[in-house]
Amino acid sequence: MTAFEAFDRLVDDRLDTWVEELAQYCRFASEKGDIEALRGAADWTIERLGALGADVALVELPGRPDVAPLVVGEIGSGPRTLNLVQHYDVQPAVPFDLWTTPPYEPDIRDGRLFARGATDNKGELLPRLWALEAWLETIGDLPCRVRFLVEGEEESGSEHLDALLDTRPELRRADAALIEGGSITLEGTPYVAAGGRGIIVLELAVRTIAYDAHSSLAVVLPNAAVRLVHALATMWSTDGSPAVAGLDAGIRPPTPGQRAVVETVPLEVLEDIVGEFRPRQLIGGLEGRRAIEALSLSPTLNVQGLWSGYTGPGAKTITPAEAHARLDIRIVPDQDPAEILAALRAHLDREGFTDVEVREIESERAWWTPPDHPVVETALGVSEAVTGRRGFRSVSMPGTVPMYQVCAAHRVPATTLGAARDDCRAHAPDENIRLDDLATATRIAARFYDALAALPEVPPVP
Amino acid sequence: MTAFEAFDRLVDDRLDTWVEELAQYCRFASEKGDIEALRGAADWTIERLGALGADVALVELPGRPDVAPLVVGEIGSGPRTLNLVQHYDVQPAVPFDLWTTPPYEPDIRDGRLFARGATDNKGELLPRLWALEAWLETIGDLPCRVRFLVEGEEESGSEHLDALLDTRPELRRADAALIEGGSITLEGTPYVAAGGRGIIVLELAVRTIAYDAHSSLAVVLPNAAVRLVHALATMWSTDGSPAVAGLDAGIRPPTPGQRAVVETVPLEVLEDIVGEFRPRQLIGGLEGRRAIEALSLSPTLNVQGLWSGYTGPGAKTITPAEAHARLDIRIVPDQDPAEILAALRAHLDREGFTDVEVREIESERAWWTPPDHPVVETALGVSEAVTGRRGFRSVSMPGTVPMYQVCAAHRVPATTLGAARDDCRAHAPDENIRLDDLATATRIAARFYDALAALPEVPPVP
Numbered sequence: 001m002t003a004f005e006a007f008d009r010l011v012d013d014r015l016d017t018w019v020e021e022l023a024q025y026c027r028f029a030s031e032k033g034d035i036e037a038l039r040g041a042a043d044w045t046i047e048r049l050g051a052l053g054a055d056v057a058l059v060e061l062p063g064r065p066d067v068a069p070l071v072v073g074e075i076g077s078g079p080r081t082l083n084l085v086q087h088y089d090v091q092p093a094v095p096f097d098l099w100t101t102p103p104y105e106p107d108i109r110d111g112r113l114f115a116r117g118a119t120d121n122k123g124e125l126l127p128r129l130w131a132l133e134a135w136l137e138t139i140g141d142l143p144c145r146v147r148f149l150v151e152g153e154e155e156s157g158s159e160h161l162d163a164l165l166d167t168r169p170e171l172r173r174a175d176a177a178l179i180e181g182g183s184i185t186l187e188g189t190p191y192v193a194a195g196g197r198g199i200i201v202l203e204l205a206v207r208t209i210a211y212d213a214h215s216s217l218a219v220v221l222p223n224a225a226v227r228l229v230h231a232l233a234t235m236w237s238t239d240g241s242p243a244v245a246g247l248d249a250g251i252r253p254p255t256p257g258q259r260a261v262v263e264t265v266p267l268e269v270l271e272d273i274v275g276e277f278r279p280r281q282l283i284g285g286l287e288g289r290r291a292i293e294a295l296s297l298s299p300t301l302n303v304q305g306l307w308s309g310y311t312g313p314g315a316k317t318i319t320p321a322e323a324h325a326r327l328d329i330r331i332v333p334d335q336d337p338a339e340i341l342a343a344l345r346a347h348l349d350r351e352g353f354t355d356v357e358v359r360e361i362e363s364e365r366a367w368w369t370p371p372d373h374p375v376v377e378t379a380l381g382v383s384e385a386v387t388g389r390r391g392f393r394s395v396s397m398p399g400t401v402p403m404y405q406v407c408a409a410h411r412v413p414a415t416t417l418g419a420a421r422d423d424c425r426a427h428a429p430d431e432n433i434r435l436d437d438l439a440t441a442t443r444i445a446a447r448f449y450d451a452l453a454a455l456p457e458v459p460p461v462p
Numbered sequence: 463m464t465a466f467e468a469f470d471r472l473v474d475d476r477l478d479t480w481v482e483e484l485a486q487y488c489r490f491a492s493e494k495g496d497i498e499a500l501r502g503a504a505d506w507t508i509e510r511l512g513a514l515g516a517d518v519a520l521v522e523l524p525g526r527p528d529v530a531p532l533v534v535g536e537i538g539s540g541p542r543t544l545n546l547v548q549h550y551d552v553q554p555a556v557p558f559d560l561w562t563t564p565p566y567e568p569d570i571r572d573g574r575l576f577a578r579g580a581t582d583n584k585g586e587l588l589p590r591l592w593a594l595e596a597w598l599e600t601i602g603d604l605p606c607r608v609r610f611l612v613e614g615e616e617e618s619g620s621e622h623l624d625a626l627l628d629t630r631p632e633l634r635r636a637d638a639a640l641i642e643g644g645s646i647t648l649e650g651t652p653y654v655a656a657g658g659r660g661i662i663v664l665e666l667a668v669r670t671i672a673y674d675a676h677s678s679l680a681v682v683l684p685n686a687a688v689r690l691v692h693a694l695a696t697m698w699s700t701d702g703s704p705a706v707a708g709l710d711a712g713i714r715p716p717t718p719g720q721r722a723v724v725e726t727v728p729l730e731v732l733e734d735i736v737g738e739f740r741p742r743q744l745i746g747g748l749e750g751r752r753a754i755e756a757l758s759l760s761p762t763l764n765v766q767g768l769w770s771g772y773t774g775p776g777a778k779t780i781t782p783a784e785a786h787a788r789l790d791i792r793i794v795p796d797q798d799p800a801e802i803l804a805a806l807r808a809h810l811d812r813e814g815f816t817d818v819e820v821r822e823i824e825s826e827r828a829w830w831t832p833p834d835h836p837v838v839e840t841a842l843g844v845s846e847a848v849t850g851r852r853g854f855r856s857v858s859m860p861g862t863v864p865m866y867q868v869c870a871a872h873r874v875p876a877t878t879l880g881a882a883r884d885d886c887r888a889h890a891p892d893e894n895i896r897l898d899d900l901a902t903a904t905r906i907a908a909r910f911y912d913a914l915a916a917l918p919e920v921p922p923v924p
Contacts (some may be wrong), residue, residue, distance in 0.1 A: 120636065218763070226698050326772070425673075
């Protein structure tokens, strides 16, 4: 690929500048609810896309100033259009005390940039933009039309993305989509994902008494925390695996092609997870190939937060009146959030917990592209070419990205590219990205634009 | 009791002034950890006791400025000495949003004063002091020696009370002790308690992975919240009753006298609790007499707080690495905190939860005076005389007060007096005291001082 010689030199030369740019972007604490920081990050995105030379537009919901706007930036021309599905919001950075350096004061050490958003998604978005900048400067006209769709509610379930896109439905028309995610293993093997899970976030809540009582009455008054504990205990086996009947409702059986792809995912993926998180054992005694299959193909049932009574320092001798658990359930094609919520309700009722409320907070469906689709093949091919290592693909990343909202209407094929490492700590304290990987991701993105334009055919998802 | 005519008039005349004084006292947010507010409340106590004419001393632990000091005030003379066991600290006021008016901005409405500490213990301490003030002004010399022992760590388990008293061991020498607690039912029936439970506060903690993971990995990584839920679920039956073997270790069987007293406690006590807290049903299907017995004689096992993962607003898609529960266990004579903690550890080990840590936070033993002791008889008699209603006594209040530390060394008999109502919301939002009951408590205290001095004999606890 000699066409990229000048390009690759520019990437090396400009990396320091770009890293500084990413650090700037990561200074916005663009968490849900922080309107000012979200607006700051959106404005920064608009300005950066404008500086690139893109046509930039802000898509807002009429009469809803509380909804974080969608930033749209379009650049280039050609017979193919590629949607880049990105976001400028970030996960909450709490608990702050577990960060080595403050989450919104980006710090460079050990060849990495540490900050909330360093990977997810600011550090994945920018290399895809830098690739265009470097292309324009070293190669010339872009080979295809690239459309950035940068939303501000991705980390809270892309609640209004559908409504925002409905105001500009032409934005959903594209030949392919590049979504966030995709990674490089600790050993350097790139992998791409042909899909992502959907998600349901919900809260369980129970009240046992009118208000918190003095705990001396605990011998007679029912404790909300204990009540919720008993309800939750029925929802998982003691080995940690979900025990709610109907959690698998609506699953479309994997095709032989998908099964075959799962067989090719190296065990290294699992080893990296185990090495990083060091669990005593995996859920349900899973190991090896069965764990890889579960990561690709199974729904999850996860407690993300649990709270009741007095949780501050010291002690407070009360019997709590209320208890809460927030759960997320990752779903796969073609599961319907309403059906899964009904199964959970039925489970609780069957177990005698009619008093435990189920409150839906958000949900989105899963979207999978066949893993042998040319767009996925291309993504894997360019990732291998740049890293110089044989990679692999997965049927679905374990996480959730708003592919369904962007791609389902026109059955647009979607893929990821290799970018962050498996120890990037997305969503956790000390989130980071390796500076080297920023250069790699920039190189991979440019090759992908090039190869997509050259594909003889890009069929829609069947 | 014509001797109290002038006294009773003065109580009526001065009540407004005294209520204002209580409001002042309640402005100190003297919660554990708020050194400034604790010191403010201690200074206020010293000044008030000084204004009464008491000899005041501050007892501190050498080299431990972090330990809230004990305020001692002694006044009067005579052959009998009475210890008043009180405190100037308060329970945490959180959650603030459940208070109708701010907890440290006392508000008078509907004939009550609302504030944290209104009952527990500022509104119980002051009437005992006002009784002395009114006595001195309307009757003359006090009939006995009264010693206020006002500590600043009662709500967090009186951790240093023993050590503070050890520096002035003569403070434990007394003929009797008046402790906090005791009450008037909603219908107006006074009751006194001959003892209080002990308490153990502890934390359960478990860690399943090195740090919080992205919840997309929940299909393989063990969730700390789920792990703790399973451990906790083994500790209570689904009807809410404790299921830890050995929780009853060391219980001294109640005497026939104690059993007889429990029989005399009116069901109204339970009805008031049920009316106030409106549980669907009581723990373990308890009702009526059996519930009254449990309130008097049984240990408890209570979750006061439960927390894991992300508990803020919105959502955070993590699998928590750690989970915590804070528990309190109320114990009865002669239970040993160490033995109970060992039983809990053994229970968790037996159930397969060796990975769940048990951390003791504080503990104190129970102290019961025989319910037919003359000091208890006297307390009940004067409460009945002032309220004009037949009262009752209990073997033990359901809660904990530091009687063991003050009384056990010299086997001092202890009792409560009728004071706050059963809907005073001690430890809860909207804590309050009725202004009428402040006058009643002042009158009862004066009669108790008088009657104690007149008792022919005050034997130590056998």
